[in-house]
Ligand SMILES: [Fe+2]
């Protein structure tokens with residue numbers, strides 16, 4: 270459902286790849302209606318996201334990225350939404366709500382988190398942390 274989004278920073282791009290793989294696995298489990306598996310996969314997804322958000326925020330903080338605060342808010346919202354999907358999966362009683370909540374989480378990931386990450390690419394280039402090409 271989501272191709273790898275590239276920033277040019279090898280650590281960040283490697284972590285993004287894991288996030289993409291993890292959310293694709295969750296999407297498959299949701300589509301199959303396998304909610305037990307979904308809850309377990311969401312734990313993996315959450316751990317990968319939380320680790321990544323920390324390393325990204327540490328890097329951007331060290332470099333003085335001016336929009337870090339707003340970007341960190343997007344990270345926090347995604348974590349909350351993923352936890353909400355997990356609660357609904359554990360409850361299992363309402364597949365429509367699971368689908369809807371998962372879609373909202375996927376939209377949040379693409380619209381806020383991915384687009385927000387693409388906004389700091391030029392900043393990383395200016396700082397000489399990633400290659401300008
Ligand atoms: Fe981010």
Ligand SMILES: [Fe+2]
Pocket residue numbers: 281285321325386
């Ligand atoms: Fe990121």
